[in-house]
Amino acid sequence: MLSALVRFIQQWKRYNQSLSELSRLGDRELADIGISRSDIPRLAWTAAHQL
Numbered sequence: 001m002l003s004a005l006v007r008f009i010q011q012w013k014r015y016n017q018s019l020s021e022l023s024r025l026g027d028r029e030l031a032d033i034g035i036s037r038s039d040i041p042r043l044a045w046t047a048a049h050q051l
């Protein structure tokens with residue numbers, strides 16, 4: 001149970017970090033990598049759960 005909580009906290013931190021980094025990019029930079037601003041939460045969530 002404790003390990004599940006620790007894993008959740010780590011995933012949440014990775015999610016917030018990814019969300020923050022992607023949100024700092026401009027629309028042009030996002031378009032260059034093929035994503036839109038509305039894709040950011042989904043991509044950050046996916047990235048946080050891949051490890």
